[in-house]
Amino acid sequence: MTRILFRYFVLFTLTLLALCALSFSLIYLFPAEPVTTLTGITPQNLIQHEALINQYHLNSNILVQFGDYLSELFAGNWGVSLISGQPLSKEIMLALPATIELSACAMFIVVVIGIPLGCYSGLRAYSNADFTINSISVTLYSVPVFWLAVIFILTFSLQFGWLPLSGRVNLLFDIPHQTGFLFIDILLADNLDKSAALSDAFLHLILPTLSIALMSTASMIRITRRSIIDVLNKPFIIAAKSKGLSSRQIFVRHVLRNALLPILPLMAMQITTLITNAMIVETLFSWPGIGNWLIQAIYQRDYSALRMGMLAVSTLVVMITIAIDLFNRLIDPSREKFESVTI
Amino acid sequence: MNRRSVWTVVSAIVVTLLGGCSPQKYSANYTSGLVYCSESDPISMNPQLDTSTTTADATAHQIYNRLLEFDTETGRIRPSLATKWSISQDGLRYRFLLRQDVGFHSTSYFTPSRLLNAEDVLFSFNRWRLPEHSFHPVSGGYYPYFESLGLADNIADITALSPFEVEITLKQRDSSFLANIASDFSVILSAEYGDLLMSRGTPEKIDRLPIGTGPYQYADYQKNHYIRYDVNEQYWEGTPASESLIFDITPKSSLRLAKLMTGECDAIAFPARVDHQVIRERDDLALDEKAGLNIGFWAFNTERAPFDNPAVRKALAYAIDKNTLIEAVYFDSATRAKSLLPAASWAYQPDAQDTGYNPVLARQLLDQAGIEPGFSMTIWAIPVERAYNPNAQKMAELIQRYLADIEVEVNIVSYDWSTFRRELRRGNHDSVLIGWSADNGDPDNFYRPLLSCDAIPSGTNRARWCNPTYDELLDRALQTEDIDIRKALYLKANELLFDKLPIVPIAHAYRYQAYRKELSGMVINPYGGVRLGGVTKHRD
Numbered sequence: 001m002t003r004i005l006f007r008y009f010v011l012f013t014l015t016l017l018a019l020c021a022l023s024f025s026l027i028y029l030f031p032a033e034p035v036t037t038l039t040g041i042t043p044q045n046l047i048q049h050e051a052l053i054n055q056y057h058l059n060s061n062i063l064v065q066f067g068d069y070l071s072e073l074f075a076g077n078w079g080v081s082l083i084s085g086q087p088l089s090k091e092i093m094l095a096l097p098a099t100i101e102l103s104a105c106a107m108f109i110v111v112v113i114g115i116p117l118g119c120y121s122g123l124r125a126y127s128n129a130d131f132t133i134n135s136i137s138v139t140l141y142s143v144p145v146f147w148l149a150v151i152f153i154l155t156f157s158l159q160f161g162w163l164p165l166s167g168r169v170n171l172l173f174d175i176p177h178q179t180g181f182l183f184i185d186i187l188l189a190d191n192l193d194k195s196a197a198l199s200d201a202f203l204h205l206i207l208p209t210l211s212i213a214l215m216s217t218a219s220m221i222r223i224t225r226r227s228i229i230d231v232l233n234k235p236f237i238i239a240a241k242s243k244g245l246s247s248r249q250i251f252v253r254h255v256l257r258n259a260l261l262p263i264l265p266l267m268a269m270q271i272t273t274l275i276t277n278a279m280i281v282e283t284l285f286s287w288p289g290i291g292n293w294l295i296q297a298i299y300q301r302d303y304s305a306l307r308m309g310m311l312a313v314s315t316l317v318v319m320i321t322i323a324i325d326l327f328n329r330l331i332d333p334s335r336e337k338f339e340s341v342t343i
Numbered sequence: 344m345n346r347r348s349v350w351t352v353v354s355a356i357v358v359t360l361l362g363g364c365s366p367q368k369y370s371a372n373y374t375s376g377l378v379y380c381s382e383s384d385p386i387s388m389n390p391q392l393d394t395s396t397t398t399a400d401a402t403a404h405q406i407y408n409r410l411l412e413f414d415t416e417t418g419r420i421r422p423s424l425a426t427k428w429s430i431s432q433d434g435l436r437y438r439f440l441l442r443q444d445v446g447f448h449s450t451s452y453f454t455p456s457r458l459l460n461a462e463d464v465l466f467s468f469n470r471w472r473l474p475e476h477s478f479h480p481v482s483g484g485y486y487p488y489f490e491s492l493g494l495a496d497n498i499a500d501i502t503a504l505s506p507f508e509v510e511i512t513l514k515q516r517d518s519s520f521l522a523n524i525a526s527d528f529s530v531i532l533s534a535e536y537g538d539l540l541m542s543r544g545t546p547e548k549i550d551r552l553p554i555g556t557g558p559y560q561y562a563d564y565q566k567n568h569y570i571r572y573d574v575n576e577q578y579w580e581g582t583p584a585s586e587s588l589i590f591d592i593t594p595k596s597s598l599r600l601a602k603l604m605t606g607e608c609d610a611i612a613f614p615a616r617v618d619h620q621v622i623r624e625r626d627d628l629a630l631d632e633k634a635g636l637n638i639g640f641w642a643f644n645t646e647r648a649p650f651d652n653p654a655v656r657k658a659l660a661y662a663i664d665k666n667t668l669i670e671a672v673y674f675d676s677a678t679r680a681k682s683l684l685p686a687a688s689w690a691y692q693p694d695a696q697d698t699g700y701n702p703v704l705a706r707q708l709l710d711q712a713g714i715e716p717g718f719s720m721t722i723w724a725i726p727v728e729r730a731y732n733p734n735a736q737k738m739a740e741l742i743q744r745y746l747a748d749i750e751v752e753v754n755i756v757s758y759d760w761s762t763f764r765r766e767l768r769r770g771n772h773d774s775v776l777i778g779w780s781a782d783n784g785d786p787d788n789f790y791r792p793l794l795s796c797d798a799i800p801s802g803t804n805r806a807r808w809c810n811p812t813y814d815e816l817l818d819r820a821l822q823t824e825d826i827d828i829r830k831a832l833y834l835k836a837n838e839l840l841f842d843k844l845p846i847v848p849i850a851h852a853y854r855y856q857a858y859r860k861e862l863s864g865m866v867i868n869p870y871g872g873v874r875l876g877g878v879t880k881h882r883d
Contacts, residue, residue, distance in 0.1 A: 083759065084566050157369075157605050164369050164607050166598065171569050171589045173374040174562075203369060286598065288568060296567060300759045 008326050010247050014320050023311040032302045034058060038069075040080035040088065040304035041222050073311075078257040082302045091293065091305070097180030098168060099289035100316075101210055103278045107271065108218050109213040115263075117217075118224020122259070123251070125229050133221060140218035143279045147283045149211040156207060166286035192294050208285045214276040216270050223266050227259040234258070261332050268324035278312075348827060355489040376587040377862075377880055379873070380608035383727050383760050384421040384566050387482065388553040390528045390872075391471055392448045394487045394792070394803055396729065396780055399527040399872035400612065401570055401590055401711055406448075407530035407555035410439055410464065411521060418784045420525050424556065425509075434516040434824070435499075439464070441507040445579045446856040447533045448560035450514065452552050455535055459556060461503035466534035468501050468511075472634035475700055478537055482550045488528040489783065490801035491792035492519075494818040517821045518829070522783035527871035531556060537564070558583045558876030567592055584879035596728055603628060603857060609880060610858035610865060611727045612873070622857050634687050635854035638680050638789065639731035639778035641722075641742070641847040642805040646770060648745045650713060653843045657698065658708035659774075660847040663745045668851050676855070680848035682790040682837040689826065690786040690833045696841045707748045716750035723756045726763055730852045731778030738776055738849075744788075768802040775805050782871050790817050794845060808845035 027037045035052045036042050043049035053059055057068045072078075078088040121133045158164040168182050169175065173192065178185050186197045231237065232255060240250050279291025286292065290313060297305035359748040385401040386393040404750040410505040422428075425439040443596035445459040470478045472495040483876060489495050499512040513520065522530065536554040540546050553561050556579070559572035569592040576582050593599045593606060596615035604625070614622060614630065622630045643650040643659070669677055678686065709718075722742060724735035732738065736757065736879075744754040758766060767775060781788045791798065795814050798804035813836060820832040856867045864877040 084760065086566070153601070158601060161605055162369055164605055166593070166602055166607060167591075170607070171378060171591055172587065174571065264592070266487075286593070300762065 004326070004329060007323060008329075012318070012322050015322075016315060019311055019318070020070060020073065020313050021066065023307050024066055024308070026303075026307045027069075030307070032301075032303050036082065037303040037307060038079060040082045040302075041083075042082070063093060077303045078308050081297075081305045083297075083300045083305070088305060088308045092290065092308060094180060095179070095290040095293040096238065096312060096316070098182070098287060099278055099282065099291060101181050101183070102212070102282070102287060102289060103170075103271070105205060105209045106213040106216065106274055106278065109209060110216045110270065110274070111267075113153050113213075113218025114184045115260075116219040117282070118221040119148055119228055119251075119256070119259075121221060122225040122228025122232070123255075125225070125232075130225075134225070137221040140214050141222070143215065145211060145215055146280050146284060148214065149208070149281050152211055153284070163202050163207055164200075165207065168204055168287060169197065170204075173197045173200065181293075208278075208281050211281045211284075212274060215277065216274050219273075220267070220270065223263055224259065227262050228255060231259045232256050246252050261328070263327040264324060268321045268328075271320050271324070275313070275317060310338035349680060354570075373571060375537035375585050375880060376589060377585040377878060378589045378591050378607065378609050378876060380591045380593045380611040381570075381600055382592075382594055382596070382599070382612045385570070386761060387550050388561060388564075389482070389532070389837070390530055391467075391486050391488070391532075392550060394491075394528065394782070395760075396872065397727070397760070399782075401872075402875060403527035403552065404868070404874040405559045405572060405874040406553050406557045406561055406587065407532075408445075408557055409525055409529050409531065411525035413525050413783065413868070415866050415868045415870070415874070420521050421609075422526075424464075424531055428521070434518075435513045437511045437513070437520065438504070439509045439511070440567055441509065442579065443507055445556050446577045447536065447556055448554050448575055449577070450552075450554065450560055450562075450573075453533075453536050453539065453554050455533060455554075457535065459531070459533075460578065461509045462506075462534045464502055464509045465503060465533055466537055467530065467578075468498070469534045470532070471495060471535075472498055472501070477541060478546060478549070481546045485801065487801040487803055488526070490804045491795070491798035492523060492787070493795075493797045494523060505857040515818075515822065516824075518824050519783070519785035519787040519821060522785040522788065524780035525870075526788075528782065559588045562587075564766070578876070580876070583876050590877055591803075594727070600857075603632075603859065606859065607858075609862055610856065610875075610878075613730065613733070614855050614857040615728065616676055616733050617724045618857075619674075619676070619855070627860055629858055629860050629862075629865075631856045631858075631865070631867055632676075632683065633855050633869055635730050635852055636687060636784065637678075637731040637778060637852055637854070637870050638683055638685065638815070638848055639729075639775050639776070639850045639852065640680070641774060641849060643774045643845060644770060644772050645806050645808040645845050647773060649712060649718075650773060652712055654708050654712045655714060656844045656847075657747065658705045658714075658749075659751070660713065660844055661701045661708065662749045663742055663753070663847070664703035665698075665849055666700075668738055668741055671741060672732070673733050673850055673852055677850040677852040680851050682840065682848060683784055683793060684833070685851035687712075688784070688786055688789075690830050692834055693839055695834075695837050697845065698844070702745070702748050708862040709749065714751075717752065718750075718754075719752040719754065720746075720773040721754045721756050723763070723767065723772045723777075725760070725775075725777050726757045727760050728835060729778055729780070730854050731780060731850070732776060733852070735776040742776075751803070764802075765883065767805065770807055773804075777805055778804070778873070781869075784870060786829070787817065789820060790833065790836055806845035808843070810839070810843065813839055817870070 027034045030037045035058060038056055039052055043052055045091060057064055076089055080087050081091055117133055121130045123131050153165050156163045175185050175189050178188050182201050185200060186194060232275050282289045282291040283295050294309045297309060345487050356786050381400060383397045385398040386395060387398060388401045388402055390399050396616045408424050410423060410425040411420050413419050424442055424445060426442055427440040429438045441461060447455040449455060469476045471489045473479060475528050497514050497517055499514045501511050502676055504510050506804045533554045537549055540548050558575055558578045560575045562573045572588040574586050575584050593602060596613060597610060597651060599611040600614060600618045606855060619630060622628045645651050665679055669679055669847040681697040682692055722739045724739040725732060739755045743755060747752050779793055792803040794808055795817060796809035799807050799809060816832050816836045820829045825831060854867050856865060861881045863879055
């Protein structure tokens with residue numbers, strides 16, 4: 001057990017190190033001055049230029065520079081944005097929770113709708129209900145996320161006017177920033193009509209969440225269905241049936257548990273797709289998350305922001321992937337044999 | 344669970360979900376707040392420091408007041424913080440009597456201890472006027488509007504005759520003086536707040552955390568996202584009806600329109616030309632229009648070769664078909680510009696000379712100037728929509744095609760708005776598509792900031808063109824109150840401009856304001872930024 005944890009820890013550290021190295025190399029790869037990309041400060045004169053180079057050891061050898069870069073990263077000194085001049089750590093901490101909130105809500109929908117429907121479909125494989133669910137999920141899976149989002153906006157916001165199309169909550173609500181997670185912030189705030197704010201935030205959440213959740217739900221249905229069908233064909237199910245267990249007992253005790261095991265790692269992959277999709281959808285719904293922020297940075301050639309944004313997002317994805325894999329390893333005894341650690 | 348009961352459950356869930364989305368319109372009538380969707384971030388919270396419409400919109404009439412104000416209907420100057428004013432016989436001394444009941448904003452970061460008095464007026468004027476003033480170098484020390492007009496150099500002295508009476512003495516007569524101090528940029532700041540910040544050692548906060556006397560007070564600002572204002576309950580013209588005002592910063596015009604339609608915005612800045620029909624067709628939206636005091640033009644950087652040669656500038660002007668540009672970019676909402684002034688101005692010259700479309704002549708002129716085929720230049724296109732140029736990118740692309748016909752290659756350059764302006768001020772452009780919205784109704788407000796020598800360092804002279812004869816004409820025009828003499832001088836300036844062509848005038852656009860019909864009191868202000876103080880929203 002400790003060994004597994006240790007191995008995962010090493011894997012995590014190495015991956016992070018590789019990511020840091022990549023983001024460090026961006027300093028030299030971006031078509032701007034390394035000093036500017038690193039610090040976000042455009043030196044106004046030679047003296048400042050010199051001072052910055054000395055401060056960040058930019059004329060020492062590359063390993064020293066990298067070591068210095070790492071220590072700055074861990075000290076929380078991520079540089080400032082080239083455009084706004086704000087510290088990047090602050091900007092990222094403002095944007096990242098919005099993305100996590102959106103992805104978490106979407107993931108909730110994926111699990112709550114995807115797995116039950118997949119199970120149902122798998123249990124009734126090749127029936128009419130199965131065909132219906134399957135064809136709907138194939139259709140949804142083929143719909144591009146950005147197109148779906150635009151259709152949602154056109155239908156529900158512009159045509160019917162039921163739902164708002166931009167932001168996390170109506171700006172008339174003055175919600176102080178505390179955790180960055182809007183629903184928590186609303187509950188913590190005072191001087192606020194909380195129920196109105198919560199329902200407004202909920203209305204804002206519906207369209208973006210559905211836009212990204214539907215595609216992942218579709219693939220979750222298909223994965224679950226396949227897995228259930230596979231398990232149903234295993235000999236131990238026949239054994240269980242011959243013992244006279246009721247179909248509910250068979251499903252809960254044998255089918256579900258065994259079917260869910262292979263789903264977990266696939267779910268980890270879904271999370272990365274989900275976050276990527278969230279970043280696309282954010283720009284369409286003006287959701288103030290990390291995707292929107294990165295796109296802005298790209299438009300404005302904000303190199304220092306791009307460097308840190310890439311590092312922050314990839315670290316988040318790696319953390320989630322490794323965490324799920326670890327969890328999976330802990331609940332799945334059969335994988336004990338494979339000592340090597342994989343992502 | 345048998346199959347039928349499963350379907351019952353499923354359909355029950357579906358029905359509940361659909362029931363949840365009962366066809367109720369989304370509306371945000373939680374407070375009587377007002378949401379104005381603006382197009383970009385203001386550069387500063389103090390319009391003294393910046394001439395852009397965005398900054399003026401966000402600050403000038405929301406946070407601040409001026410001594411005098413333009414009447415949006417008649418264009419006449421009317422009292423604001425000054426109740427009365429008088430001008431001496433020689434036209435050099437101006438006396439202003441101040442209101443005695445005006446308080447400054449009381450916010451989380453400042454509580455005023457006294458009402459507005461002459462000291463505040465002196466502080467506000469001296470800040471941009473006197474280089475030795477302690478606040479002059481704060482936030483860059485650039486006061487583009489005043490510098491471009493040479494206003495600081497023309498003021499000999501400002502004195503307080505009594506706590507509520509101020510006298511300004513000019514060095515030379517300036518018939519546009521009152522118009523200038525009624526413009527968006529001549530705002531009155533709090534001297535008490537300035538002193539407090541100076542004693543705390545954070546003077547630059549005066550432009551980030553503003554204190555004014557206007558209908559709304561600053562509460563919060565997040566770049567690229569929103570500006571939040573609270574109501575000024577002690578506002579001297581009467582408390583505004585909305586408890587808060589939000590500027591929702593939405594750079595895309597299509598998104599602004601969409602948000603106007605869903606009710607997320609109550610009013611939007613710069614509705615795109617293509618959307619006008621959509622707005623007019625809807626019962627819940629209104630679109631007002633008014634002839635604007637503005638001009639969209641193509642300026643050449645006359646400090647760079649070969650654009651320092653008037654023949655080259657003329658050649659390029661002959662290569663483009665202005666009418667097509669106007670049709671394609673402004674649709675039906677602009678008139679062709681011949682000189683700097685729009686028809687609404689009293690000095691407008693209907694028979695001013697203009698460049699026609701003549702690519703053959705253009706190529707000839709270029710050959711004579713020694714410009715080889717394949718010459719390459721940049722056109723900078725403003726990244727934001729402006730009344731004077733709603734789609735500079737598209738216009739740049741059209742010009743690119745026209746210039747390709749005379750074998751000139753064009754690279755189109757664009758950055759985000761603040762970077763764009765910074766680079767432009769450094770003079771890194773060959774040519775730029777930009778424009779000007781007048782800050783007051785005086786013709787001097789077009790001629791001087793756009794092309795005078797003083798306007799080069801202050802950054803409003805995009806052509807970086809300096810011509811002593813031209814400057815002299817403008818100065819002479821300010822020496823007299825006689826409209827006919829002034830008009831004759833401006834006609835001469837037009838001739839000179841046609842001869843040298845530092846900029847190609849393209850169009851004068853109408854101004855539009857789109858808003859939801861629940862709003863009342865929304866008026867287009869042709870003399871500058873939007874005024875939201877008198878706007879009220881009716882709740883359903």
